[in-house]
Amino acid sequence: MQSADLPGLPAGPIGTFTPQHTTGHVLCCLCGVAIPPNPSNMCVNCIRSQVDITENLQKQVTLLWCKECERYLQPPKHWVRAALESKELLTLCIKRLKGLQKVKLVDAGFVWTEPHSRRIKVKLTVQAEVMNGAILQQTFVVEYVVEPHMCMDCTRANTNTSIWTACAQVRQHTGHKRTFFYLEQLILKFSADQQCINIKEMHEGVDFFFSNRAHALKFINFVQNVVPMRYRSDKQLVSHNEHSSTYNYKYTFSVEIVPICRDDLVCLPHKASAALGGFGPLALCTRVSNTLTLTDPQTLRSVQMDANAYWRHPFEPVLNSRQLVDFVVLDVDTAGAPSGRFVLADVQVAKASDFGRNDRTFFVRTHLGHLLHAGDNALGYDMSTSNMVNPDLEAAAEKGFTVPDVILVRKSYEEKRKRRRARGQKRPWRLKRMAMELEDEAGGAPGRGREQRGGPEGTRREQDMERFMQELEEDPEMRSKMALYRDPDYDHAGDAKLQDSAMTDDEDGDMPEVPLEELLDDLTALHLDEEEE
Incomplete structure (x- = not known):
């Protein structure tokens, strides 16, 4: 019998009743x-x-x-x-x-x-x-x-700046400060100076003071990753407690940066040349990071040399960037395919100072074929008139190496920059600087205007800073490692009017500039302006 035969029951076989559970309250x-x-x-x-x-x-x-x-x-x-x-x-x-x-x-x-x-x-x-x-x-x-509430580290730093536990003495034995400008910008970008209790600018370098030895080692590790260097450490006993057997030391780290800078002309010793596979012996330093990039302008061959390889066979630059001479490019003939970021070319040049005096010209093989055109200016080394005393170069010449008359280093935009300065155009960007004490202002207030130092030293400092900023404009790869900020005092409308009122800018068309989209807003300056309002 099915359940459908009984009135009031659902269809289905008898005995399949399913009870429904309800939640009680x-x-x-x-x-x-x-x-x-x-x-x-x-x-x-x-x-x-x-x-x-x-x-x-x-x-x-x-x-x-x-x-x-x-x-x-x-x-x-x-x-x-x-x-x-x-x-x-x-x-x-x-x-x-x-x-x-x-x-x-x-x-x-x-x-x-x-x-x-x-x-x-x-x-x-x-x-x-x-x-x-x-x-x-x-x-x-x-x-x-x-x-x-001021912490103990800041209390010591504000009470007496001479109270420090570790000091990193960074030095480079060169005649300019461009390497330290480069290192300063990297330190600021990555906040490597947060643990410093004092920074003092010294002759041929900078001293960084720390309240802890571990902080100094961390800073040295950072410097070692961005520039080729070596260091040694020493410690001096300050006090000793015989009852608790505790010792108080002051640690000093002497950091020496390789004295080779960008655009320097070097002559490799025979052992260093052999270790690099017969490279050289004459080469240009085209980049400085944690390694040195050396390029042969005659063949476009490049090698990387780290700090350990350099200190095994150290050498000094034959000529540096302060001895560059201005040349005028008369003719350019591309001689080969691009190799990396350079192009080999045969160039005819004449010294800018010889115009109107003689007709002496030079035929040069250079790595700047991608930049130079007839009528451009280029900076290079005049090897025919330079007074060079280098045993490695003399040894290479005795073995049959021929020293070229001229070695071009980089394209010059000085005439175009002069025209822009004459029109009153300024850079729309600026760089941050670290607060330092000067060597002759020990005990003075940190962060005083370093560019205000007068005399020949102040002039050289301004020239080095100007050249460093020009390098940033000319080298996007170098610029990408740093933080460039918009200048709040830059007048965009006034600069546009100067450009419109100037004569044709075709001459300045290839002038290297920093794109505005690469610039950062200085939030610190904006914050200070808001507080003043």
């Missing part, structure tokens, strides 16, 4: 509201009115913050660097909250506050077991009051 023991049964027999609102799982948690905590180094104190004596609303700061705030181990932390996040209010608010969600095993979840806000 109970009344809250306090307010009488129907609720699903739970171990406490109370609704959520009544449980919250009877139990507060956050009553033993702090609602206001004090954070100590050093405004000099912008670090927060993590008791007992560790100082942590953390930005606003960062993961590091959130971790620090949660660790400072007492009693949090008695509950389960479910969620945490910042509540927005005014940046200058010295208040940090954190919204926390916690869970805990209450009456008869019921789980209660609550959300509350903890307010952290930020109080300024």
